Amino acid sequence: ETGVTQTPRHLVMGMTNKKSLKCEQHLGHNAMYWYKQSAKKPLELMFVYNFKEQTENNSVPSRFSPECPNSSHLFLHLHTLQPEDSALYLCASSQSSRGGGYNEQFFGPGTRLTVL
Amino acid sequence: GESVGLHLPTLSVQEGDNSIINCAYSNSASDYFIWYKQESGKGPQFIIDIRSNMDKRQGQRVTVLLNKTVKHLSLQIAATQPGDSAVYFCAENTGGFKTIFGAGTRLFVKA
Numbered sequence: 571e572t573g574v575t576q577t578p579r580h581l582v583m584g585m586t587n588k589k590s591l592k593c594e595q596h597l598g599h600n601a602m603y604w605y606k607q608s609a610k611k612p613l614e615l616m617f618v619y620n621f622k623e624q625t626e627n628n629s630v631p632s633r634f635s636p637e638c639p640n641s642s643h644l645f646l647h648l649h650t651l652q653p654e655d656s657a658l659y660l661c662a663s664s665q666s667s668r669g670g671g672y673n674e675q676f677f678g679p680g681t682r683l684t685v686l
Numbered sequence: 687g688e689s690v691g692l693h694l695p696t697l698s699v700q701e702g703d704n705s706i707i708n709c710a711y712s713n714s715a716s717d718y719f720i721w722y723k724q725e726s727g728k729g730p731q732f733i734i735d736i737r738s739n740m741d742k743r744q745g746q747r748v749t750v751l752l753n754k755t756v757k758h759l760s761l762q763i764a765a766t767q768p769g770d771s772a773v774y775f776c777a778e779n780t781g782g783f784k785t786i787f788g789a790g791t792r793l794f795v796k797a
Contacts, residue, residue, distance in 0.1 A: 572729065601783065613730070613775065613787040626783055660729050672718045672779045677729030 573597040574678035576661050582684045583651065591646040591681045593661030601666035602644040603675065604636060608657035619644060620666050651685045658682050694773065698794040705763040707791045709776030712757065716778035719752055720785065721761045725772045733761070733774075763793075771795045 574595045583589050595602065604616040618626035619638040633655075635647040644661055658680040664673040699705045711719065717738045722730035736743040736750045736759075743750050749762040759776050773790045 572731070574729075603783070612789045615784055615786075618783040620783065628784075662729070666783075670782050672781050672783075672785070674720075674732050674735065675785065677731065679727070679729050 572676045572678065574661060574663055574676050576659075576678040576681050578681060579679065580682045580684075582686065583648070584686050585651060585653070587651075588647070588649040590648065591659055591661075591683075593644040593646075593678055595642055595644075595661075595663040595676070595678075597663055597676060599663040599665055599676070600641045601664045601673070602638060602641070603662040603664075604644065604646055605660040605662065605677075606657050607660055607680070613660070616646075620670060621668060625670065648683075651683075653685050656683055656685045694790050694792045696792045696794065698796060699766050701766060701768060701795055701797050703766055705761075705766045705770070705793060705795075707761045707763075707774050707776075707793065709759040709761075709788050709791075710757055711759055711776065711778045711788070713778055713780065713786070714754075714757065715780050716786075717781045718779040719750070719759050720777040720779065721748075721750060721759075722775045722777060722787075723770075723772045724775065724790070730775060766793075766795050768795045768797055 577592045601620045606614045616630045617636045637645040660680045661678045662675040664675045720735040721733040724730045734745045747764045751760045775790045776788045777785045779785045
């Protein structure tokens with residue numbers, strides 16, 4: 571176990587549905603990340619939150635909406651998704667300072683999302 | 687039409703042999719270089735990292751070599767075991783939150 575949990579592990583949704591992915595870390599970290607891992611592309615960073623503030627949005631479509639209510643929890647709200655959004659969505663966390671910087675990231679097991 | 691997945695380079699080694707996984711990176715401004723291992727059904731797991739002011743770093747059974755002249759990174763695994771079978775990713779970071787991952791190499795270990 572890495573100390574980062576994600577729920578659900580699997581999700582099937584229609585294009586008109588609204589769903590949310592949840593991530594929780596028990597490591598006392600202050601930075602949290604969402605990544606997309608698809609069959610066609612390398613692992614892609616989507617969003618970064620540091621001390622609950624969003625610091626990176628990697629040109630992600632607005633049908634993906636992140637939320638970070640506290641440093642231990644991260645959500646990804648999904649609505650009006652497309653079949654090409656089907657992928658493994660990975661959450662990660664790391665130690666951080668308010669000024670940012672590189673630190674080792676700890677990944678959760680991911681949510682396997684299928685959009686029909 | 688049929689979707690095409692990412693074609694991963696594959697390395698097949700005999701149990702007990704040493705493995706060398708190679709990676710080319712693109713950004714000469716990258717300051718940190720990281721290796722991750724991803725087993726089936728799991729998220730990536732950190733193995734080892736190296737900073738740009740070093741050219742070699744050793745961990746438990748692993749060694750990372752960095753050649754900045756040709757922008758090349760390698761991971762050496764000593765005495766490869768069946769449990770080492772996984773996809774290995776190299777990644778680069780310029781010192782902030784944004785880490786860029788490579789496509790990965792699949793390692794098969796034959797018993």
